[in-house]
Amino acid sequence: MLMRFFPTSAIGTCVWLAIFAAVALSVPASAQTFDFGTAPTAAEIAAINIDAMPDGRGLPAGKGTPSEGKAIYVDNCAACHGTDLQGVKDAGGAPLVGGRGSLMSGSPKKTIESYWPYATTVFDYVKRAMPFNAPGSLNDNQVYAVTAYILYRGDLIGEGDIINAKTLPRVDMPNKNGFIADPRPDVNTYR
Amino acid sequence: MTTKSQRPEVVHDYPDTSAYDPKTRRMMDTMIAAERRFLAERELEECECKDGMFPNPAASVTSRRGFMAGTAIAMATAGALPRLASAAAPPGAVEYAVPEDPTKVQGRPIAQDGGYGTRSQFETEVRWRFPTKTLESSWTMTPLDKSRGMVTPSGLHFERHHGGIPTIDPARHTLTVHGMAKRPKKYTMADLMRFPSVTRFHFIECSGNTFTEWKQAMMKTVQVTHGLTSTSEWTGVPLSTILSEVGIKDGAAWILAEGADAAVMTRSIPIDKCWSDAMLVYAQNGEALRPEQGYPLRLLLPGWEGNTHIKWLRRLEISDKPFMTREETSKYTDQVKIGLARQFTFTMEAKSVITFPSGEMKLPGPGFYEVTGIAWSGRGKIQRVEISTDGGKIWHLAALQGPVLPISHTRFRFPWKWDGTPAMLQSRCIDETGYVQPTIQDLVAARGVDGHPKFGSIYHNNGVQTWLINPDGSVVNGNHQA
Structure with missing residues (x-):
């Protein structure tokens, strides 16, 4: 009985097989995905994909030098972090440089210079969250320049060095090997 | 009954900070001053006897809430709108006139709150902001002393x-x-x-x-x-x-x-x-x-x-x-005593704390108290909570309030008859992995206190908390004294 409803020509059989095959393949696939949402365009992703990784991935085009960064720092950063980069207590700004070698002293001074393991994190953080009163307001060249200025003041690069997507990941940070994995529980109190 | 002005001034003593360098001392003093102000304001809100969590009807008339409610009645009687008093209501509440006998007048009309309720005007607990320099980068803390059950409002x-x-x-x-x-x-x-x-x-x-x-x-x-x-x-x-x-x-x-x-x-x-x-x-x-x-x-x-x-x-x-x-580099990393810093320290290990009685409460006298608190573990369910009243020498089993859910606050209770002598209350919890909440000293022995110039360390302190009960019933922070 059922066979009566199926075409018997060779071409027709092929068509039906193709339909069966499509159904057989698509059923499991559609059961796994709801397919809500939309595919973001490259431009949509680029607009918010602002992170920079230690190996340099994500760093944008552009460049800056310590001398270019000094003026940007004075205008945008010094009110909280101080012209000496030591932080302004009443503004809540942290010291940015100094403290190298203090980590084992019992009174560690943790700054970009002494504690931060990757220079790329400076670019990432300034671009996403600074300056505090106007976050995200600096363009990429300005962020490179102010990053260069801070690194220069921390004796991490030279005054004439150009900081860009190629050079920033290569900046040698004193505490790059200062971090270890979490072994906890570190107190053996098990019952 | 005494009025606020007749009450002896409560002195909140804090550790001496003079041994610290000027910068550290300033930070500590700022923090201490902020908590002191907070406690002083809370005293104004609370009843005269200050007997822990127990309301004292005799004193409530002179409390600020009672006073404001009385004012509202007077204003309502005089024909003024009760709404005028609402500015004085605690956050999340609306101030209403308090009738002498709520069975003799109709209550408030229904749904006049716009359809979203408020808490009682007599409930005053609020989050407390830690005194950081900016109001945008800061934190507030849950008033666990008044907490009930396991859910936080x-x-x-x-x-x-x-x-x-x-x-x-x-x-x-x-x-x-x-x-x-x-x-x-x-x-x-x-x-x-x-x-x-x-x-x-x-x-x-x-x-x-x-x-x-x-x-x-x-x-x-x-x-x-x-x-x-x-x-x-x-x-x-x-x-x-x-x-x-x-x-x-x-x-x-x-x-x-x-x-x-x-x-x-x-x-x-x-x-x-x-x-x-x-x-x-x-x-x-x-x-x-x-x-x-x-x-x-x-x-x-x-x-x-x-x-x-x-x-x-x-x-x-x-x-x-x-x-x-x-x-995940400059913050939320934990420098330990070898000079290196642990990174990606994600898990919150098992921890508990007694919320009643706790610091700045005062027990009215010897007798029965239900010691209660919360325990939690990032690794699963709380299996057991133990209570010591003598600073950790003898431990007693606390009752757990069900349902005990994984990775959730779990409320514990312990019936206690206080004899009026000094006591050191502690709780410690054990989670379903068998991990026992350590003492702060255990943690310090493993990690050191060289990771932060002021506090010794910052993150992941899940050590046992000690509360001292003095003979006058006052409760103070007893960490590092057990």
């Missing part, structure tokens, strides 16, 4: 913000999932709410909770020593559902979660956690998330340090390596 859930609380229109908010994804996606809130949902109770604890107590008994109240933990019922989409949707490419190991606040807060999360119990939550305690908790969307990573539960979530980038953002 949404309006009292602790907060930690790095760039203020953003105001986000959910109709415009999107979550983009990209990177090592076969099918990158952009989701609206409406899209996310179409997915099958799950609801779970979980605590969130800031890993900085109890950071003042590494070296000495620093702060007074359980709100300030332990108030960076809260439990809510959370509803949302399992993150594993979303990962299945976008398809993960081979080699992926980490996911960057990013918020839409002014800090554009970011943390890198190992992909295993994302496939296991991670959730994208849009609801808290039966309604939409509070703005302070990430409205309209937050990442929830059960049992992991609070900072990783990215609020106002706008982006997930799938990658092969961690991104090494500021919050």
